[in-house]
Amino acid sequence: MQPNHVLRAWRANKQTIGAWMFIDSPFVAESMAHAGFDWLCLDMQHGLLDYTDIKCMLPAISTTDTIPFVRVPWNEPYEIMKVLDAGAYGVVVPLVNNAEEAARAVAACRYPPKGMRSFGPVRAAMSAGRNYAQEANDEIACIVMIETAEALENLDEIMSTPGVDAVYIGPADLAFALGLPPSGDNDEPIHVEAVNKIFECSRKHNIAAGIQTGSVAYTKRYLDQGFHMVTLGGDSGFMARMARQELKAARQGSDVEKVDPESGFY
Numbered sequence: 001m002q003p004n005h006v007l008r009a010w011r012a013n014k015q016t017i018g019a020w021m022f023i024d025s026p027f028v029a030e031s032m033a034h035a036g037f038d039w040l041c042l043d044m045q046h047g048l049l050d051y052t053d054i055k056c057m058l059p060a061i062s063t064t065d066t067i068p069f070v071r072v073p074w075n076e077p078y079e080i081m082k083v084l085d086a087g088a089y090g091v092v093v094p095l096v097n098n099a100e101e102a103a104r105a106v107a108a109c110r111y112p113p114k115g116m117r118s119f120g121p122v123r124a125a126m127s128a129g130r131n132y133a134q135e136a137n138d139e140i141a142c143i144v145m146i147e148t149a150e151a152l153e154n155l156d157e158i159m160s161t162p163g164v165d166a167v168y169i170g171p172a173d174l175a176f177a178l179g180l181p182p183s184g185d186n187d188e189p190i191h192v193e194a195v196n197k198i199f200e201c202s203r204k205h206n207i208a209a210g211i212q213t214g215s216v217a218y219t220k221r222y223l224d225q226g227f228h229m230v231t232l233g234g235d236s237g238f239m240a241r242m243a244r245q246e247l248k249a250a251r252q253g254s255d256v257e258k259v260d261p262e263s264g265f266y
Contacts (some may be wrong), residue, residue, distance in 0.1 A: 090141030
């Protein structure tokens with residue numbers, strides 16, 4: 001089984017940069033993987049992706065060293081096991097509120113005796129080899145999202161759940177939880193305070209912390225803070241921003257580098 005170099009980086013307190021995949025295209029996934037991201041996350045919760053798309057996009061990413069994760073639609077064991085069987089090297093589980101829900105996510109990621117994952121890695125074993133069952137528990141990342149008011153009250157119990165490899169902040173839903181309008185990059189003091197609280201708790205429990213951003217500036221900010229898993233943006237956002245910049249430059253008769261970039265949501 002190919003080593004999960006992203007998980008190893010986190011365990012060594014090193015940082016990684018990835019991107020979010022919303023577009024249902026193996027070609028886009030392969031193109032993004034060849035860009036050199038440490039990891040890509042295929043989004044089945046809010047992206048235009050279903051299982052039919054996932055099973056074609058994962059092999060496309062595997063032509064590179066980029067590690068593929070999948071954000072599942074819900075904390076449902078069937079969904080988690082299915083994407084792992086298709087070859088995902090980790091799952092991002094949304095809206096985890098407490099230790100019980102965190103443990104449920106972990107159990108779906110691990111084969112017995114560490115969990116309840118059923119054996120049937122049809123595509124994963126094809127690419128990973130005969131030792132998949134023996135190695136998967138150590139190579140699959142279980143990443144739980146912190147983005148609700150209840151989760152903010154239960155940070156210690158969530159992060160002390162055995163088998164949780166990382167917590168990932170969803171800034172927009174976190175804004176909702178704090179009574180703010182949803183925003184990808186947020187400078188409201190109460191939002192900044194909540195992000196800092198989550199990050200400091202992750203340090204206490206020695207697990208990786210991740211966060212979504214929609215710009216280079218915020219990516220640098222969170223890397224400087226010490227986050228291990230930072231999302232630079234998403235495929236659709238990259239495409240739209242570059243198109244806007246080059247179109248604006250063409251119409252103004254100036255270089256792209258001299259045109260102020262417009263920030264996307266993600």
